[in-house]
Amino acid sequence: MTVLTSALDASGAEYAEARRQMLDRIAELDAELAKSVAGGGEKYTERHRRRGKLLARERIELLLDPDTPFLELSPLAGWGSDYTVGASLVTGIGVVEGVECLITANDPTVRGGASNPWTLRKALRANEIAFANRLPCISLVESGGADLPSQKEIFIPGGALFRDLTRLSEAGIPTVAVVFGNSTAGGAYVPGMSDHVIMVKEQSKVFLGGPPLVKMATGEEAGDEELGGADMHTRVSGLGDYFALDEPDALRQARRVVSRINWRKAHGTRAGALAPPKYDEDELLGVVPGDLKTPFDPREVVARVVDGSDFDEFKPRYGTSLVTGWARLHGYPLGVLANARGVLFSEESQKATQFIQLANQRDIPLLFLHNTTGYMVGKEYEQGGIIKHGAMMINAVSNSKVPHLSVLMGASYGAGHYGMCGRAYDPRFLFAWPSAKSAVMGPQQLAGVMSIVMRESAAAKGKPFDEEADAGLRAMVEQQIESESLPMFLSGRLYDDGVIDPRDTRTVLGLCLSAIHTAPVEGARGGFGVFRM
Ligand code: COA
Secondary structure: OOEOOOOOOOOOHHHHHHHHHHHHHHHHHHHHHHHHHHOOOHHHHHHHHHOOOOOHHHHHHHHOOOOOOOEEEOOOOOOOOOOOOOOOEEEEEEEEOOEEEEEEEEOOOOHHHOEOHHHHHHHHHHHHHHHHHOOOEEEEEEEOOEOHHHHHHHHHHHOHHHHHHHHHHHOOOOEEEEEEEEEOHHHHHHHHHOOEEEEEOOOOEOOOOOHHHHHHHHOOOOOHHHHHOHHHHHHHHOOOOEEEOOHHHHHHHHHHHHHOOOOOOOOOOOOOOOOOOOOOHHHHHHOOOOOOOOOOOOHHHHOOOOHHHEOEEEOOOOOOOEEEEEEEEOOEEEEEEEEOOEEEOHHHHHHHHHHHHHHHHHOOOEEEEEEEEEEOOOHHHHHOOHHHHHHHHHHHHHHOOOOEEEEEEEEEEHHHHHHOOOHHHOOOEEEEOOOOEEEOOOHHHHHHHHHHHHHHHHHHOOOOOOHHHHHHHHHHHHHHHHHHOOHHHHHHOOOOOOEOOHHHHHHHHHHHHHHHOOOOOOOOOOOOOOOOO
């Protein structure tokens, strides 16, 4: 009864053009992701291998259960900055001995694995995810510590990394550090604050000050091994719990540690049989038109993402530019809110508020599928109370306690980004499709508004308005805002958890929902602020 039908014409010209544009964008995305995987490049990778060491991703692969997926997070961190794409750190969620863990691994091929401002933001985001979802944390450590030239950006806020480790521990979330190389100065507090520590023979170097610093400070002559080697720490200082003969041995021991943490998810098994969508996920490539001004029906997306394409729509006849309804995804119950025609009106806001309250009463996670230009403006709408109705929706999103997932499919502009649970509203996970765009408003609108403001300012001062300069400025502003709205730029700044191929949406959301259910899912009962009626 509630299985969606599809009106997508996969043999039509519009579909073909949308698909072509999406594939171009995916190719661009893949090229940037390849930079992240390449890390410090051939020279530093070769040197690392000559030293008999494994790369960050190889370490992760050996740690994980064979043939299980790894949901990499923030792979484009630092994109568009002076730092290497990926920010010298790999983070993600993977399964170790059947336990979903949050894994971080320094990439020592990028400036010795040193942490720059983007590395810090990425690491802090990973900790946030571990906290919210109660995921045990495994740090695969080999880092030159703070990136010294950018120390002013990271030294003071960077203390949060070590604070988080002990707070995770306090919350009963296990933390494991495996030290493959340098972990000195501040970095020494990663093993220092972790519940379990594994060190590698003749590789781990864990000291507050290395030989030159000790010589400078006290005049004492000491070598790496006696100051901070694995042998010393596991026999003498007691900082290391386990002594590993080599890297694979260390990873094997990490797996053994996880196998004994007696970990139990809050929600063990998912309810219901798992039915794939009735429609081909591949067709998600052609749903979003190249020009975001052209509307599209988000039910075509829902039909290719949720179990059995079964979607029980809530209030289908009311506030129709926001689609809301109940579904399951990989067996997990889910409430979906999806923008249909871009603009949010008062009715859509009220419908969203009611729907969010219902999900909270029933402990059902919510998925927000973004394609919105924001809340409607104009006399009629202001007089109709669009501000208080938008505020109502934003209140509901802010105070909702069920886990939220956000996917930016197309536009995500203005307060619409907020109402649809944008980054600042703490969705458990937020991903963007390559077709997404997000900014305070569209580039043309923003440039136009600026031009009107400048024209009025010139008139108020009685100055002439230079039309030619204005046209040039408008074009420049438009271009700037356009480039700042694109997913790779936003992902580089950690405003999402990754840009994903639309075809992977169901898999990515399924992995997220499974991770989310490690922690109890409990909605707010009441507990919202004052709703303006
Ligand atoms: N900040 C900025 N750049 C750093 C860095 C740091 N903390 N650590 C290393 N780098 C750079 C190096 O300058 C070098 O750059 P280059 O190749 O362009 O010359 C590159 O990263 C690789 O470093 P290198 O020393 O050749 O690598 P290594 O693998 O032999 O040694 C370390 C790695 C981390 C042991 C060593 O670089 C080191 O001791 N760094 C300083 C550590 C430190 O004191 N950090 C401060 C702690 S708060």
